[in-house]
Amino acid sequence: MGWDPFRSFLESGGVFPSRLCRADHHDEPEPLERQRPLAAEIDHQVNVKAEVKTGLIMSRLDDLERGMHFLHTEQCTLLREANGTHAAADHVEG
Secondary structure (H helix, E strand, O other): OOOOHHHHHHHOOOOOOHHHHOOOOOOOOOOHHHHHHHHHHHHHHHHHHHHHHHHHHHHHHHHHHHHHHHHHHHHHHHHHHHHHHHHHHHHHHO
């Protein structure tokens, strides 16, 4: 058998793990009793990650809402001041 560039690529750290090149490698499914706990663990990890992300999103929404209320209050104050200034100037001229 001559030089095989594909096998050399795989054995030199190519995209696929070298265990896929072995002749004794078989794609046998894992036994069902090992799949169930693994699936349950994966489901749990996905749920925890989703809860954390949901918490972060809710926290960010709370921050945005507080910022919006602050800016609204500030804008109302500035508008009252501006209207008071104009009303005072109109009163002096009149």
